[in-house]
Amino acid sequence: CLQIISSENDGRDIDMLKDIGLQIIAKCDGLPLAVKVMGGLLCQKDKNRHEWEMVLADSVWSISGMPEELNHAVYLSYEDLPSTAKQCFLHFSLLPKTAKFFCNEIIGMWISEGFLHGTSDDLEELGRKYYKELILRNLIEPNIEYIDQNLCNMHDVVRSFAQFVARDEALAAHSGETNIVSRLSAHEFLRLSLESKASESDGLDWSSLQAQKTLRALISVGYINIKPGDSLVHFPCLRTLCIYSAHVVALHESLHELKHLRYLSLINTDISSLPDSIGKMKFLQYISLHGCEQFVKVPHSFVKLGLLRYLSFSGTSIEGIPKGFHALTNLRVLTGFPAQVDGDWCSLEELGPLSQLKHLELDGLENITASSSATKAKLGNKVQLTILFLNCGSILGDDGLIKEEDGVSEEKQQRIEKVFEELCPPHRLETLVIKGYFGQRLPLWMMSSSAVPLKSLRNLFITDLACCTQLPDGLSQLPFLEFIQINHAPAIKRIRPEFIQSYHQHSPCPSQMVAAFPRLHVMNLIGMVEWEEWEWEEQVQAFPVLQQLMLEQCKLKCLPPGLASQARALNSLSITSVQGLVSLENFPSLVELDLDEILDLERITNLPRLQKLTIEDCPKLKTLEGVPALQRLILTDEDMKTLPEYMGGINPRHLELYCSLALLTSIAAAQSGPEWDKFSHVKHVKAYASEGDNTKKWFVLYTADPYNLETNVSRSFMSRGNFTLLVHLNLSIYSGYLNYSVCNVHFVSMLEFAYCQLFLLNRPF
DSSP: OTTTOOSHHHHHHHHHTHHHHHHHHHHTTTOHHHHHHHHHHHHTSOSSHHHHHHHHHOGGGGOOSSOTTSOHHHHHHHHHSOHHHHHHHHHHTTSOTTSOOBHHHHHHHHHHHTOOOSOGGGHHHHHHHHHHHHHHTTSSEEOTTSGGGOBEEOOHHHHHHHHHHTTTTEEEEETTOTTHHHHHHHOOOSEEEEEOOSSGGGOEEGGGGTTOTTOOEEEEESOEEOOTTOOSTTOTTOOEEEEESSOOGGGGGGGGGOTTOOEEEEETOOOOBOOGGGGGOTTOOEEEOTTOTTOOBOOGGGGGOTTOOEEEOTTOOOOOOBTTGGGOTTOSEEEEEEOOOSTTBOOGGGGTTOTTOSEEEEEOGGGOOOHHHHHHTOGGGOTTOOEEEEEOOOOBOTTSSBOGGGOOOHHHHHHHHHHHHHOOOOTTOOEEEEESOOOSSOOGGGSGGGOGGGTTOOEEEEEOOOSOSSOOTTGGGOSSOOEEEEEOOTTOOEEOTHHHHTTTTTOSOGGGOOOBSTTOOEEEEEOOTTOOEEOOOTTSOBOTTOOEEEEEEEOOOSOOHHHHHHOTTOOEEEEEEETTOOEEEOOTTOOEEEEEOOTTOOEEEOOTTOOEEEEESOTTOOEEEOOTTOOEEEEEOTTOOSOOGGGGGOOOSEEEEEOOHHHHHHHHTGGGSTTHHHHTTSSEEEEEEEOTTOOEEEEEEEETTTTEEEEOSOHHHHHHHHHHHHHHHHHHHHTTSSSOOOTTOOOSSHHHHHHHHHHHHTSOO
8 A cells, every 4th residue: 555655646546446455465365575566566557446356356366387385466466567577577586696786787687688679878778667667566675775776686485486487498596406417408598597605515517507508698606616628619699698706717718709798797706807809799788897806907909899888897906998998989887997197008088988978987096197187088078977986095094094104295185186176077966976085175066156066966975085174065955965975084073064054054034944955864974083073053954854874983972952953854873983972862753773882871861752772882871761662672782790770761662682691690580580670571582692702602582471481591500690690799889898898798508608708819909
């Protein structure tokens, strides 16, 4: 229902269809996946009884011949797909789960396989359309850790169904399967996907693939046993070759045999160069050498590949690209381009004619000595460009501070400032990534009065901002900005009011003020190690739809008043390794709070909607109150000897505890232990203590109603544990005295009394 309703009118229509909807849900047998898939299917239908009754009466619900574990709802959704989308869906199911395949890579495969039909200019957009349709139908699901649905997963049930449908043409196999070699020798496939473990003993021999003469696509992830003399000559029809994390050097010389190859991806492999004859492979559209650290040489004939649409050298060791690169005008995606200024390599100037670029990543910009070279790259004229990476080598160490040996001169700072000034992006830019920038100020096109080039920006990443003392004050004006992440900015000590208030400065009337950052949903401020102050007054309107905020590794002593009063949609707050923060209070909308290593934190109060609270290594926290909606509390401190006193004043439904063995044994003692009153009212408790390898070796599982307590802490061990805890508590009481007294300590036995005397005698004063 939530998927289908997009307006108030839709809601009324759905009410009229409720009876049919419930019948469709009944056919889903209570499986959440099936219900989601049916919701995705009904989204594509008109909201009328005839359309929904056709779905309810479809013969697919009663089809036989499918394995029991497969799902008729998935089949129904598959049958409703356009023919091209069906091919794309079946192909997605072949991608091994142990590797990450991003949207651009997948669409590149679809283009290379010939699934997408249209003009050359529209193929990527067409592929994205089908990619999004699979998402809308819940046949693939976006990974929430990545922006813009760039990485998607496929549920195992959906994957199994798709592989079942494609079983005559495609095989997805694991190297450990016992019958894989016999299946490869008995049947020829069009598409083959292999997934191997890292060890050589589990790897498949390359020679076992040689019977696949009609193979059009080969995708291999993990170890595969390629020996000297092994070749690609046995696969004359191959269009797609994708190999992850394998030793492929032996295949280098036979690459030119693949006359029909469109897609070549050798990610994280040991290849060091491409063959000199690569220029003869005229059909190549996609080349990725991402993460091939040993790759050092790009042959001169490379610039003859006029059909190339995608090219990635990210993570390689190439010094440069041969001159003549400007001829590759068909490129849409270019990553890992090494910026050079002289010699036999092409310069930034050769990027000028590449007007079709949509995604561009420039590396080594600190090597550019003349800003005129950056000017001739003509980034502002590339009207299709939506993703831009501007990368310099970082001068920051692991501690987030500038490495002394990499100190930068004022002359170099001025030079890099001029270079970045000339790399002004076009107005359609949606994602901007800046890495390793060491100028004292950011380029003017990021500042308040000149940020017009970023008017379409949605995502901003800035990493290793070494020398800038302030964040760009033009961001608050951007109408579509949804995501900001700053990683490591050691020169920033204050976030000034201009970061937010620049939007209001030129407003003629206060009543016309619009909240700053009107569409920002997520902001992560990480590793700003010297940041101490955030100036944001309570009345200044900003971040009206901010939902997630992460603060990590800084010295922020208090959160600004404006954050609690103005960020009314903030439901998730994560704070890690922040020095000096004493209290956290008065966030009316917060639902989830994650705290880790806040060593000075003492108070958490007045969070009326908080449902999930995670606290790790906050040793001074004494007050937790005003959390009436709390459902789940997770406490982690392996040195914790007693439960916090505030446990008696809160009532979470679930408590998850990672603590010392002494505390666990006390909890395991239930009513007879000193901790009983602090946790007995909690409905469900899971408590664990680990050994040195952090495994959950000891546990206590408790349920209040009906009463149940399970533990693997033995009764005799529990007795020893209680005694140890008893001694610890009383030593704490008397530690202020020069002479220890044990007269008020109750001991279970004389043996324990003797042990305590020995313990005290050996304890240093």
